[in-house]
Amino acid sequence: MEPCDLPDLLAVDGGGSKCRTALVIDGVIARQEAGPSNLFSDPEGAAQTIGVLIEQTAKNHGKSLIDIEKIPGFLAIAGAIFPDKQDSFLKQMGLRNCVLRDDRASTVWGALAEQDGWVASLGTGSFFARKVTGKVTAIGGWGAQFGDAGSGAWLGTNLLRRAFEFVDGTGAGSPMISKLIDHHDGPAGLLAAYADAGTSDIAALAELIFQQAQAGDAAATALVDQTIAETRRALSALGWQEGQALCLTGGVGLALSAYAKDAFGGRILRPEGTALDGAIAIASQISLGKWAEFQ
Numbered sequence: 182m183e184p185c186d187l188p189d190l191l192a193v194d195g196g197g198s199k200c201r202t203a204l205v206i207d208g209v210i211a212r213q214e215a216g217p218s219n220l221f222s223d224p225e226g227a228a229q230t231i232g233v234l235i236e237q238t239a240k241n242h243g244k245s246l247i248d249i250e251k252i253p254g255f256l257a258i259a260g261a262i263f264p265d266k267q268d269s270f271l272k273q274m275g276l277r278n279c280v281l282r283d284d285r286a287s288t289v290w291g292a293l294a295e296q297d298g299w300v301a302s303l304g305t306g307s308f309f310a311r312k313v314t315g316k317v318t319a320i321g322g323w324g325a326q327f328g329d330a331g332s333g334a335w336l337g338t339n340l341l342r343r344a345f346e347f348v349d350g351t352g353a354g355s356p357m358i359s360k361l362i363d364h365h366d367g368p369a370g371l372l373a374a375y376a377d378a379g380t381s382d383i384a385a386l387a388e389l390i391f392q393q394a395q396a397g398d399a400a401a402t403a404l405v406d407q408t409i410a411e412t413r414r415a416l417s418a419l420g421w422q423e424g425q426a427l428c429l430t431g432g433v434g435l436a437l438s439a440y441a442k443d444a445f446g447g448r449i450l451r452p453e454g455t456a457l458d459g460a461i462a463i464a465s466q467i468s469l470g471k472w473a474e475f476q
Contacts, residue, residue: 182241185210188468191238191254191276192460193231195220195261196284197305198381200230201457204238204249211241212457217381220270221260221324228273231258235274246275254279255464257287257456259306280467284456285310285319291459292428292452299421301412304431305384307332309415321415325380330411333384333433336404340386341375343400344368355400357393384432391436408437409444426450 185205192203195218202213213234218227239249256279261267267281289300289310300310306329308322325334344361346352348368365371375383393401421427424447429438441449466472 182209182211184208187461187465189252190461190464190468191235191249191252191256191279192457192464193235193254193256193258194284194287194455194457194460195227195231195256195258196456197259200234201455202231202234202238203457203461204235204242204252205461206242206244206249206252209242211238213238213241218258219260220258220266221262224266224270227258227260228270231256232274250275251277252279253464253468255287255460255467256281257284257460257463258282259284280463280472283322285322286317287459287463288430288456289317289319289459290462291454291456292430293450294453294458294462296426296450296453298426298428298450299416299419300428300430301331301416301434301437302430303331303333303408303412303433303437305333305381307335307431307433309412309419311419311421318419320418325383330415331408331433332431333387334380335411336390336408336433337383337386339404339407340390340400341371341383343404344371353400355393355398357389357398357401361389387433387436391433395439405437405440408433409440412437413445423447428452 187205190205194201197217200215200218204211215230215234218230220227236246261281261283271281285308288302289312292300293312297313302308308319310317310319329335343352344358347354347358365374390401390404394405426448427445428450430452
């Protein structure tokens, strides 16, 4: 806990890799952190994780959940895309004055703070956004099954696809692909390892791809080039032009930063803060009655 210059508020960043909360009461902020949460793919797990986290954060202030039910706030939770589920979740949590949305706006506000610009959020999943005078317009984020181009899961899936194409003789191999197959004792072992793997496990292959791209592996380099092309395509749909302010976030985004000047040109911004910082910023505006300005 530490002092801060913020109004009373509750902020939640519930992402695919971890969930974090912040609660401000009387100029003191308390924070907690736990595992992932996704309101679409695992609503019960999200309710459990976030409910416990909020309760723990309240206890840091010597408060109960009932004590904080009227505090204004912003909950940014992955997969919170259906309005009816947003409303029912807030009722389940007993939070009367909070707003719940997905985690895109908080990520953008965390990355850009008060600045305007574009964000390519490339983590386990992906989305792309533009922020102008506080309002965020976002595309993507439809999940690994239907999209998430340029994400870790997308990269890992494409690496595995290339590996099986190499096995079939319909695609080119590379040292990285051969080592991946050998590491799993052949294609059957590779299939067994990833057939039922979660998106986070598949996304973990992105680290290997960027390592091998730096070493000059042809397949890894091609995958990085594809990531850049998909990122540029999505940003262009939002009106971005080369040379305009762009912030890359997420694990893949940070890895892509090494290629940023050549790939995107111009003004590449470092993230100002985290998605929780963004949720806090939005929650502070909600507490001042300015939520309408964000919609």
